[in-house]
Amino acid sequence: MDYPTPHADATPMTIITGFLGAGKTTLLNRILHGEHGLKLAVLVNDFGSVNIDSQLVTQVEAGDTIELSNGCICCTIRDDLKQAVLGLLAREDPPTHLLVETSGVSDPLEVALTFKYTPQVRIDSILTVVDAENILTVADDHRVLALNQIGMADLVIINKVDVAEADQLDRVHHYIRNINKKARTVEVVQADVPLAVLFDGGYDPSRPETLQPSEIHTHEAGHHHHDHEHSTHATIFETWSWRSDQPLSLKSLQRAIESLPTSIYRAKGFVYLADRPDERALLQVVGQRSNLTFTGETWGATQPYTQLVLIGKAGAMDTQALQSRFESTLAGQSSGLTRLAETAFSWLRRG
Numbered sequence: 001m002d003y004p005t006p007h008a009d010a011t012p013m014t015i016i017t018g019f020l021g022a023g024k025t026t027l028l029n030r031i032l033h034g035e036h037g038l039k040l041a042v043l044v045n046d047f048g049s050v051n052i053d054s055q056l057v058t059q060v061e062a063g064d065t066i067e068l069s070n071g072c073i074c075c076t077i078r079d080d081l082k083q084a085v086l087g088l089l090a091r092e093d094p095p096t097h098l099l100v101e102t103s104g105v106s107d108p109l110e111v112a113l114t115f116k117y118t119p120q121v122r123i124d125s126i127l128t129v130v131d132a133e134n135i136l137t138v139a140d141d142h143r144v145l146a147l148n149q150i151g152m153a154d155l156v157i158i159n160k161v162d163v164a165e166a167d168q169l170d171r172v173h174h175y176i177r178n179i180n181k182k183a184r185t186v187e188v189v190q191a192d193v194p195l196a197v198l199f200d201g202g203y204d205p206s207r208p209e210t211l212q213p214s215e216i217h218t219h220e221a222g223h224h225h226h227d228h229e230h231s232t233h234a235t236i237f238e239t240w241s242w243r244s245d246q247p248l249s250l251k252s253l254q255r256a257i258e259s260l261p262t263s264i265y266r267a268k269g270f271v272y273l274a275d276r277p278d279e280r281a282l283l284q285v286v287g288q289r290s291n292l293t294f295t296g297e298t299w300g301a302t303q304p305y306t307q308l309v310l311i312g313k314a315g316a317m318d319t320q321a322l323q324s325r326f327e328s329t330l331a332g333q334s335s336g337l338t339r340l341a342e343t344a345f346s347w348l349r350r351g
């Protein structure tokens with residue numbers, strides 16, 4: 001099939017992909033802080049109804065970060081992505097480079113193919129962030145997704161090498177090589193990749209023709225959207241979110257997170273803690289690791305709140321049990337808590 005050739009002045013797009021919690025937002029923020037000399041616009045997709053990632057992305061300029069929520073840009077809200085990009089390019093002062101952070105369950109091939117008939121856009125490269133500590137488990141559980149994310153990469157960023165043993169790293173390299181022999185690889189901590197390595201293109205527009213589209217379903221717990229285009233699916237994810245305006249107790253929250261079932265792959269969000277009520281805390285749960293950090297940001301005029309998003313295996317999310325679990329973390333009236341001195345807490349899940 002013939003496709004329109006991108007215009008000579010087509011705007012380059014970098015697609016950042018990788019499984020849940022691999023370090024995509026960390027990479028995005030690194031790029032945004034770097035000396036890139038580009039007028040960037042950023043499109044951030046979280047497939048739950050609450051977009052935590054877009055709140056964690058450093059604003060480039062007001063209006064230059066667009067959130068795409070409540071679906072996955074590789075399937076259910078594919079058209080939203082295209083419309084958002086066309087809207088950005090139609091601006092009087094359009095961006096010179098587009099950065100797309102896909103959700104952790106997206107298939108990057110589908111995202112790239114969305115722009116096949118959009119000659120104003122040229123895919124510059126697909127960057128796949130791999131969590132060196134967890135990728136082999138992900139690959140066992142979500143084989144097709146891992147294959148598609150790594151198989152489409154121009155550059156595989158092997159992140160979190162600080163928490164991976166040397167033999168684990170060898171196995172990760174071997175795994176990646178078996179899927180994608182052409183991609184460059186780089187080992188990093190905190191997604192610290194030199195910008196020159198990130199922005200030198202590499203995407204081969206004819207490559208998608210040789211690959212099979214993935215068959216991935218995603219849906220929000222309670223709203224089963226089975227409207228994916230290619231429906232012999234391999235993997236199903238669900239999301240669930242919880243919000244409260246009441247302060248939580250750190251100890252109870254820690255207990256609730258430590259014992260989360262292993263079918264919950266990812267949790268993240270903002271936390272209002274009774275132990276330090278004036279500052280916003282950020283909770284990140286990836287694999288077995290959980291971190292809660294105070295970034296020094298006060299609530300200001302905002303009514304403090306906790307907003308958590310969980311992503312897990314479809315059908316294995318007992319939303320009522322989760323609701324009770326998180327309600328049990330509310331600090332209550334007479335918790336007698338003292339103000340915390342530390343600003344960062346880490347713990348391991350037991351599952």
Ligand SMILES: Nc1nc2c(ncn2[C@@H]2O[C@H](COP(=O)(O)OP(=O)(O)OP(=O)(O)O)[C@@H](O)[C@H]2O)c(=O)[nH]1
Pocket residue numbers: 018019020021022023024025026027053103104159160161162163188189190191266268284285286291
């Ligand atoms: N130990 C360690 N942790 C890291 C590294 N890079 C990122 N993290 C942590 O991993 C967690 C997830 O990072 P994110 O950048 O939010 O990952 P993501 O891929 O955007 O996550 P999703 O959008 O949910 O798919 C955060 O707690 C990060 O601080 C690293 O190199 N080493």
